[in-house]
Amino acid sequence: MTPQPHSTAATAPAPDAAVELVLDVGPVAHGGHCVARHEGRVIFVRHGIPGEKVRVRLTDAEESAKFWRADVVEVLAASPDRVDHFWHAADSSRSWQHGHPPVGGAEFGHISLARQRGLKSAVLAEQLKRLAGVESVPGLADLANVVEEVRGSAPGAESGADETYDAGTGLGWRTRVGFSVTAAGKLGMHAHRSDSIVAVREMPLASERINRLRLWDHDFQGIERVEVAAPSNGSRPLVLLAPAPGTSPKRLNAVAAGLPDDVSVAAFDPLTEEVRQLRGRTWVQESAAGHEYRVTGAGFWQIHRNAPGTLVGAVTEFLHGGGFLGPGSVVADLYAGAGLFTAPLADAVGETGSVLSVEGAPGTSRDARKNLHGAPQVEIVQGRVERILRQKPRNFDALVLDPPRAGAGKAVVSQLVAAGPRAVAYVSCDPASFARDVGYFQQSGWSLAGLRAFDLYPHTHHLETVALLTPAP
Missing domain, CATH: 3.40.50.150 (Vaccinia Virus protein VP39)
Incomplete structure (x- = not known):
């Protein structure tokens, strides 16, 4: 789409109006955004880096709100830590140029991994100082670089369960992913703080085992949410289907029957956590610290x-x-x-x-x-x-x-x-x-x-x- 002329007014935009501003990006804040100011008003900006000059699109700008929210649509003066986003669907500038907001879940993908850890360290240090009065911790020289990179093999990696994983890129680490479903029945993900669902055909943060299932090729009409777990130890994946109200058992079984043969499939209710077997098991077998763990349905397990x-x-x-x-x-x-x-x-x-x-x-x-x-x-x-x-x-x-x-x-x-x-x-x-x-x-x-x-x-x-x-x- 054609970018709209940026506005210098601090008044709220009319409903559905695309209002853009040019801002200097300030410090990082908790929640995945940075702080900027425009004519005295605080604006929380996503997809920027401290020190950049950017053009943003206002995404939440109620006149009575204490602050506004915005997405970067163009970088006018880039940080040296800015990199090409690895995922088009989550790239803010590219997504808005194509007429829709970026999906959530990869809001730091435009930042080098080292700078990401520095920003996260800054957020942790700021929260500890502001909420607990903590400025130093025994055994740490400072809190500026406290966030550590995580490398090493997970259980099953030595057997080739997921050989494509590369910790140095920050990709392929998720063994669990949740998807929404578009009106057309395709897998999608929500934009940040939005009911908008953007169809996706890949999930680069997910493990190769999840991407190889190619769930985006299937028809999920009648399903509201799809959860998938593919343990890194190579055990059988589980696909959970949350049916929309009124979806018939026949339709639910048809969706399950169309999924890959090597996965278990179950129906689940996100509110009650009730799980019902459709095919195979209702649980996955995870491995950690020399132990085996059974995890049923959407039960909690660390996703990295x-x-x-x-x-x-x-x-x-x-x-x-x-x-x-x-x-x-x-x-x-x-x-x-x-x-x-x-x-x-x-x-x-x-x-x-x-x-x-x-x-x-x-x-x-x-x-x-x-x-x-x-x-x-x-x-x-x-x-x-x-x-x-x-x-x-x-x-x-x-x-x-x-x-x-x-x-x-x-x-x-x-x-x-x-x-x-x-x-x-x-x-x-x-x-x-x-x-x-x-x-x-x-x-x-x-x-x-x-x-x-x-x-x-x-x-x-x-x-x-x-x-x-x-x-x-």
């Missing part, structure tokens, strides 16, 4: 092929190194999922120790029971973390905390502190909720004793942190 081993290694190193974990230790794995951390914790404490594994989702908790059935030192409990800790008080040596993106929150942190552990290993996928919770721990007299951060989501703004928190002497 190397994430499970990386995170288990960081958690156990912190706890072993501090003398909080070993034979005979009493520990708990909170928000335990299918037992990723529970199994190696059970190895570490041995038969003389104990592990309390707590998970709120009933289906995922059932998976944990199956995965840990051979470990008598493990007690699997399904329920809310704060309730279970009150019901089962123990003299814990350590707690492992891996909450959802919203974090633990003040009430849970207070309950953790009241449980009296010697240490907490906190795993987080969101720097804002993590920093907020660190602040709650500090209000109770605890301190941040160790921190590592990992670039487990290349080409996105996301990162993963592992922290060691200990009470004041």
Whole structure:
């Protein structure tokens, strides 16, 4: 499409009007955008790099809003860290030239990988300083380069399960991907903060095993969402179909029958997490840290092929190194999922120790029971973390905390502190909720004793942190 003339007015655009501005891109902020200003108004800009001069299209510009949002449509003065985007569907300038917004999920794809990690480090440092007053962490020279590149082989890679994976490009790392479906029944992905679905015919962040399924060649009319999991250990992939209201069983079975023969297919309800077998298994077999894990349906599992081993290694190193974990230790794995951390914790404490594994989702908790059935030192409990800790008080040596993106929150942190552990290993996928919770721990007299951060989501703004928190002497 022909770019619209840019406007210098700070008033809100008329509905459906394409208003463009020329802006100087400021510092990175949490959420995958940078901060810019226009006539006193803050504009959150996606697809830019700090220091650039760009032309943007306003995508969210209500007059009453405290800030506006915009996408870059043209780079007028580029950063030396700008690279060609690897995915046309997620390239902002190219997408708007073709009349539609870019898909989400690769919002840092125009930035060199080294600069991506620097920006993520800056966001983590800013959140820790602003929300917890933390400006330094023991063992770290500074927080400016705290986010680490993740390399190494995942389980199954040595057998050729996914030989095309190359950590140096930041591509091919996702073993799980979710797709929306267009009105025409084709796989697509949403634009950021939009109901718009853009059809796709590739997903470069996904593993080669997922791309080889070529699900975009199939007709998914009657389906609202498609989830696919292809474990890096080479075990059988699973395709989950969320049918649209009114879709008949006959249509659902027809969609399943048309999918590749070497995948399991199941129907699922995203709200209830109920899973119904259509063909093959309703679960996948994952491998990590020397253990096998059954994960049913859309149950949680880390999406980067190397994430499970990386995170288990960081958690156990912190706890072993501090003398909080070993034979005979009493520990708990909170928000335990299918037992990723529970199994190696059970190895570490041995038969003389104990592990309390707590998970709120009933289906995922059932998976944990199956995965840990051979470990008598493990007690699997399904329920809310704060309730279970009150019901089962123990003299814990350590707690492992891996909450959802919203974090633990003040009430849970207070309950953790009241449980009296010697240490907490906190795993987080969101720097804002993590920093907020660190602040709650500090209000109770605890301190941040160790921190590592990992670039487990290349080409996105996301990162993963592992922290060691200990009470004041």
